[in-house]
Amino acid sequence: MTTFLFWLFALAACGGALAVVIEKNVVRMAFWLIVSLASVAGLFFLLGADFVGATQLLIYVGGTIVLLIFGVMLTATGPLSRTMTVTRGEHVLAGVIGVSLLCVFGVSVLAVDWEEVEGGELGVEERYADGGTTRPLGLKLIGIDGEKLRSEVGGRRSEASLDARLSTRKSTGYLLPFEIASVHLLVVLIGAAYLARAKRRPHERNRH
Amino acid sequence: MTFERLLDDLIRDTVHVSLPAFIAELIVCATIVILLLGRLFGTDRIVTPRWVAIVGATLAFAASIGQFGEVFASGRSPIEHTALFTGLLIHDPLTVYMRILLCGFLVLMTWLTAVSGIPDREDGPDFHTLLFGSTLGALLMAQSNNLLMLFLAVEMTSVPGYVLVGFQKGRRQSGEAALKYLVYGAGAAGVLLYGTSLVAGTLGTASLAEIAMRMPSVVGINAGPLASPAERTIVLGSLFIFAGLAFKLALVPFHFWCPDAFEGASAEIAGFLSVAPKAAAFALLVRVVQSLFGADSGPIEDLRHAFGIGLAVVSALTMTLGNLAAFGQSNVKRLFAYSTIAHAGYLLMGVAAWMVAGGEAGLRGLEGLFYYLAVYVFMNLGAFAIIAIIRNATFSEEIDDYAGLWARMPIVCGGMAVCCLSLIGIWPAGGFIGKFMVFAASLSAGWVSPVMWALVAAAAINTVWSLFYYARVLRAMYLESPTDSDRLEEIEASPFANALVLALTIPVLLLGVFVEPLSRVTAFVARSIVG
Numbered sequence: 125m126t127t128f129l130f131w132l133f134a135l136a137a138c139g140g141a142l143a144v145v146i147e148k149n150v151v152r153m154a155f156w157l158i159v160s161l162a163s164v165a166g167l168f169f170l171l172g173a174d175f176v177g178a179t180q181l182l183i184y185v186g187g188t189i190v191l192l193i194f195g196v197m198l199t200a201t202g203p204l205s206r207t208m209t210v211t212r213g214e215h216v217l218a219g220v221i222g223v224s225l226l227c228v229f230g231v232s233v234l235a236v237d238w239e240e241v242e243g244g245e246l247g248v249e250e251r252y253a254d255g256g257t258t259r260p261l262g263l264k265l266i267g268i269d270g271e272k273l274r275s276e277v278g279g280r281r282s283e284a285s286l287d288a289r290l291s292t293r294k295s296t297g298y299l300l301p302f303e304i305a306s307v308h309l310l311v312v313l314i315g316a317a318y319l320a321r322a323k324r325r326p327h328e329r330n331r332h
Numbered sequence: 333m334t335f336e337r338l339l340d341d342l343i344r345d346t347v348h349v350s351l352p353a354f355i356a357e358l359i360v361c362a363t364i365v366i367l368l369l370g371r372l373f374g375t376d377r378i379v380t381p382r383w384v385a386i387v388g389a390t391l392a393f394a395a396s397i398g399q400f401g402e403v404f405a406s407g408r409s410p411i412e413h414t415a416l417f418t419g420l421l422i423h424d425p426l427t428v429y430m431r432i433l434l435c436g437f438l439v440l441m442t443w444l445t446a447v448s449g450i451p452d453r454e455d456g457p458d459f460h461t462l463l464f465g466s467t468l469g470a471l472l473m474a475q476s477n478n479l480l481m482l483f484l485a486v487e488m489t490s491v492p493g494y495v496l497v498g499f500q501k502g503r504r505q506s507g508e509a510a511l512k513y514l515v516y517g518a519g520a521a522g523v524l525l526y527g528t529s530l531v532a533g534t535l536g537t538a539s540l541a542e543i544a545m546r547m548p549s550v551v552g553i554n555a556g557p558l559a560s561p562a563e564r565t566i567v568l569g570s571l572f573i574f575a576g577l578a579f580k581l582a583l584v585p586f587h588f589w590c591p592d593a594f595e596g597a598s599a600e601i602a603g604f605l606s607v608a609p610k611a612a613a614f615a616l617l618v619r620v621v622q623s624l625f626g627a628d629s630g631p632i633e634d635l636r637h638a639f640g641i642g643l644a645v646v647s648a649l650t651m652t653l654g655n656l657a658a659f660g661q662s663n664v665k666r667l668f669a670y671s672t673i674a675h676a677g678y679l680l681m682g683v684a685a686w687m688v689a690g691g692e693a694g695l696r697g698l699e700g701l702f703y704y705l706a707v708y709v710f711m712n713l714g715a716f717a718i719i720a721i722i723r724n725a726t727f728s729e730e731i732d733d734y735a736g737l738w739a740r741m742p743i744v745c746g747g748m749a750v751c752c753l754s755l756i757g758i759w760p761a762g763g764f765i766g767k768f769m770v771f772a773a774s775l776s777a778g779w780v781s782p783v784m785w786a787l788v789a790a791a792a793i794n795t796v797w798s799l800f801y802y803a804r805v806l807r808a809m810y811l812e813s814p815t816d817s818d819r820l821e822e823i824e825a826s827p828f829a830n831a832l833v834l835a836l837t838i839p840v841l842l843l844g845v846f847v848e849p850l851s852r853v854t855a856f857v858a859r860s861i862v863g
Contacts, residue, residue: 311465
């Protein structure tokens with residue numbers, strides 16, 4: 125089942141990416157980009173990196189692509205201008221950059237000794253295989269280091285010494301940035317809405 | 333059950349330690365929400381947004397004054413630094429000092445907008461939301477103890493600022509200024525973020541306190557300057573962080589946005605941008621320097637020394653360019669924009685002297701910086717407030733149109749005279765004391781490095797030079813006769829405007845005459861940073 129899903133997502137990711145390159149209409153390109161990026165998110169889920177997968181879905185598929193489509197909507201003046209024209213020089217330039225990037229990736233992939241990775245320390249961590257990556261992140265948000273907690277509980281110390289250790293050690297929590305960013309976003313949203321909306325003053329209307 | 337204990341600890345720490353110390357910021361947040369809810373429920377027809385804003389700012393100011401007694405009057409010489417919110421913020425004398433300055437500034441600012449009426453009733457909630465949002469960012473800048481908070485706070489200060497610059501919609505100049513400011517600001521934010529990520533990545537921590545502890549393990553391990561890659565990365569990251577802050581301070585290679593943004597924005601906003609983000613950025617600069625270069629080890633002191641010399645050069649360039657460019661301006665707002673740039677240079681002298689001299693002598697640089705900042709809040713906001721008041725009366729911001737105004741607006745023109753004297757640095761205005769302290773600190777730092785003597789010489793020449801362009805404004809007001817005297821007949825300042833001018837300029841004079849009380853406080857603040 126996992127193998128089947130892997131091939132499905134991998135093919136969709138590569139196929140989508142190819143289709144982005146081949147397609148000439150910007151809106152359709154955006155659609156294929158969604159397919160490709162969503163499949164990459166699927167690959168992350170398969171690896172047990174569920175937080176990264178969710179972030180990928182939210183930011184790239186949910187945010188970036190929608191922005192792209194909005195951008196096309198707002199800037200395109202007619203239906204014809206949505207197809208892109210690419211000059212010969214741009215083909216050559218893109219080809220050079222693409223091939224060199226492929227070389228870099230190829231070299232770095234081949235440089236890894238995959239036998240060692242599968243058996244050795246670099247392999248997928250067992251404890252995250254069931255997708256428990258969000259819990260440590262959530263604990264870190266309120267300033268509790270899950271890793272240290274686990275090792276200390278696992279060490280079978282007496283409870284008193286454990287408590288003493290935990291109370292002396294301070295770990296940075298990230299609740300404040302989380303909360304204060306919401307105030308910031310509220311303020312900025314008001315600013316954006318102010319700049320975007322038209323003035324509603326009665327005497328202004330009369331003047332026109 | 334240990335988990336519950338941890339949660340209990342966290343809640344207790346947040347509710348009993350962090351939130352009470354954070355009360356002024358919470359009031360600012362609450363004011364933002366009340367302003368917005370007022371429009372939702374239609375209560376802004378009954379209670380105008382400006383009153384909500386004034387009350388909110390005054391409450392925040394009162395709360396921060398309350399902390400003053402707790403910190404300074406307690407008699408414990410250097411109070412312990414309390415880390416708030418699991419170490420993201422720090423509560424120390426500098427925090428309290430800056431909080432009082434910024435909240436007091438917010439009160440004066442809301443008063444000014446009420447007098448000059450730049451946001452009309454319709455736009456009031458938006459304007460004050462942005463103003464309070466930006467001030468909240470400045471408050472966080474002054475107390476951030478973590479690179480993440482540093483970046484977030486700088487952004488919180490800047491982004492509402494972009495909108496405020498473009499607040500007068502439909503004015504082409506205003507929109508252009510906002511766009512310029514936005515593009516430069518986005519670039520600077522990127523540089524700042526890159527710098528923080530380099531430092532955090534190399535040292536493995538984002539906390540400023542831990543950075544200070546880990547610096548000695550990275551710097552100066554190998555022989556020779558910049559020998560190890562980690563050290564080079566740290567230096568590069570520090571340079572980027574300084575560049576990001578220099579943008580906020582409008583120091584010389586990064587000052588291009590300042591005149592355009594100030595000319596495009598209304599005078600009130602120019603006054604806000606010239607004070608609140610800059611004062612906060614100086615506090616943040618001091619914190620970053622103390623974190624990166626505060627450790628007691630030879631190689632780090634060499635590094636701090638080198639960066640101090642760099643800042644001295646930037647400071648000399650900034651004041652020279654600001655003063656030279658100010659000379660040719662005919663628009664008053666633009667003139668004071670360049671004057672603001674020049675003053676960032678003078679203020680930076682204090683930081684440079686602290687970094688170069690180090691130790692007890694260096695503390696006098698910080699003392700001077702904090703004293704100068706307190707004067708700067710009043711004199712610079714005063715100058716821009718007077719520009720706004722005169723604009724409301726004469727609809728002009730050109731120097732030539734100021735001719736003969738003193739007969740019609742004696743108090744306002746008197747206020748301008750005090751502000752200009754203070755900006756030049758002539759006794760009895762407070763600017764003299766600020767400048768004197770910074771100059772003296774740089775002079776004594778000259779024994780460590782003669783570059784500081786050159787800096788003092790440059791600053792002295794600049795001070796004399798600045799006399800000419802400030803005097804132009806005063807000459808127009810007092811000596812020149814108006815071109816058409818009929819126009820002047822109808823001009824007069826409202827009692828509220830006069831009261832505001834007095835409230836802004838009397839402290840400038842008081843700070844020049846009664847130096848002792850505030851200088852004791854700033855000495856205490858400076859000592860608490862290092863000790």
